[in-house]
Amino acid sequence: MRHLLTFAAAALLLSGCGSKTADNAAAGGEGENALANVEEVPANEEPVDANLIETADAPDVSVTDGWVGKWVGVEGLALDIARAEVPGTYTLNVTLLDGTRSYEGTSDGSAIHFTRGGKEQTLRKATGEETGLKYLAGKKDCLMIQPSEGFCRD
Numbered sequence: 001m002r003h004l005l006t007f008a009a010a011a012l013l014l015s016g017c018g019s020k021t022a023d024n025a026a027a028g029g030e031g032e033n034a035l036a037n038v039e040e041v042p043a044n045e046e047p048v049d050a051n052l053i054e055t056a057d058a059p060d061v062s063v064t065d066g067w068v069g070k071w072v073g074v075e076g077l078a079l080d081i082a083r084a085e086v087p088g089t090y091t092l093n094v095t096l097l098d099g100t101r102s103y104e105g106t107s108d109g110s111a112i113h114f115t116r117g118g119k120e121q122t123l124r125k126a127t128g129e130e131t132g133l134k135y136l137a138g139k140k141d142c143l144m145i146q147p148s149e150g151f152c153r154d
Contacts, residue, residue, distance in 0.1 A: 061087060061109060064107040064110075067143060068082060069153075076097075078094075078095040079151040080093040088106060091103070091104060092104075092123065096149075103115070111124040112124075127140055128142050133148060133150055136152050139152040141154045
């Protein structure tokens with residue numbers, strides 16, 4: 001009798017193997033469909049997190065993120081930097097004597113690159129002396145696009 005119960009229990013357990021139920025059929029849980037979404041990873045490699053792939057080559061934008069806000073130049077010139085939706089991209093509002101214009105820029109980690117008037121421009125860290133503007137001389141926390149086009153915070 002004991003062997004009969006053991007045999008019946010084993011038969012019951014094995015009867016679930018190989019049968020297609022409505023749940024696993026809907027999920028494609030059998031045959032080739034079950035393996036269609038499985039990624040093979042060689043035994044000597046670790047699986048790669050897809051989120052890390054996108055950011056692995058992205059520059060560290062902590063420096064340029066620190067530039068967000070208003071910067072003041074000479075004679076009413078100003079620069080306002082705002083983060084855009086995509087990390088490492090910015091909206092630059094540059095106010096010069098001829099008015100304010102907006103540009104979209106991208107960080108490489110130590111500078112912001114943008115196009116103005118069909119020419120590639122670079123916004124970078126500078127001192128007041130590096131800007132070439134007497135009014136900014138002695139200032140340490142500045143940014144410049146080109147000589148005589150600088151903006152400072154201090």
